[in-house]
Amino acid sequence: MPDAPHPTDFRLQVRALSFAYPGQTRRVVDLWSQDFGPGLVWLRGANGTGKSTRLKLLAGALAPQYGSAELQGCDLLRQPLDYRRQVAFVGAEPPPFEHLSPSEYFGFLSGLYPRAAVADWQQHIEGFGLQPFLGQPLRSLSTGTQHKAALAAALALNTPLLLLDEPLNALDAASLAHLRQALARAAEARDRLLLLVSHEELGVAPSACVELSA
Numbered sequence: 001m002p003d004a005p006h007p008t009d010f011r012l013q014v015r016a017l018s019f020a021y022p023g024q025t026r027r028v029v030d031l032w033s034q035d036f037g038p039g040l041v042w043l044r045g046a047n048g049t050g051k052s053t054r055l056k057l058l059a060g061a062l063a064p065q066y067g068s069a070e071l072q073g074c075d076l077l078r079q080p081l082d083y084r085r086q087v088a089f090v091g092a093e094p095p096p097f098e099h100l101s102p103s104e105y106f107g108f109l110s111g112l113y114p115r116a117a118v119a120d121w122q123q124h125i126e127g128f129g130l131q132p133f134l135g136q137p138l139r140s141l142s143t144g145t146q147h148k149a150a151l152a153a154a155l156a157l158n159t160p161l162l163l164l165d166e167p168l169n170a171l172d173a174a175s176l177a178h179l180r181q182a183l184a185r186a187a188e189a190r191d192r193l194l195l196l197v198s199h200e201e202l203g204v205a206p207s208a209c210v211e212l213s214a
Contacts, residue, residue, distance in 0.1 A: 133149070
């Protein structure tokens with residue numbers, strides 16, 4: 001499988017990453033090796049190719065049975081805390097800490113991630129139309145609003161690696177336009193990688209597309 005372009009020293013290296021869910025003998029991800037450079041990379045493939053599972057493995061949300069990944073010199077397994085401080089992930093599940101409001105949620109995360117920016121948070125809550133919901137517990141919000149709050153927080157953390165699973169799902173037109181602006185900026189980045197899975201057309205030109213096979 002060809003590597004995604006990496007015109008700078010920024011590098012995410014995936015080495016023989018493998019995973020099978022409990023009770024299953026077939027590996028959903030089998031000896032996946034790939035080098036990624038900065039920018040916006042679209043992971044594509046048919047159902048069953050483990051797209052979402054790969055993001056969860058890179059996020060540290062699932063533990064591989066074999067292989068590892070290294071981000072900017074930090075190994076996923078040998079240096080898990082240092083690695084995870086460089087990674088943000090938004091999946092299909094509701095954001096954790098559902099008792100917190102969106103503002104409290106970002107405030108908590110910003111204490112863990114050194115590149116978090118309040119100015120960026122403000123920009124994203126406006127772009128996603130979250131102002132009326134900032135003081136309400138996440139668990140009281142609709143699924144779509146929870147998703148927008150998770151996206152706003154993850155984007156504002158400014159982590160070197162941002163992983164998004166189906167980020168365009170269930171967004172209104174204004175929120176979709178705002179997210180596409182963020183994706184366009186990510187495509188031009190030279191110190192960050194935004195790796196995403198989407199069945200929908202992105203609406204912006206990615207830096208690279210990676211076609212996955214089972």
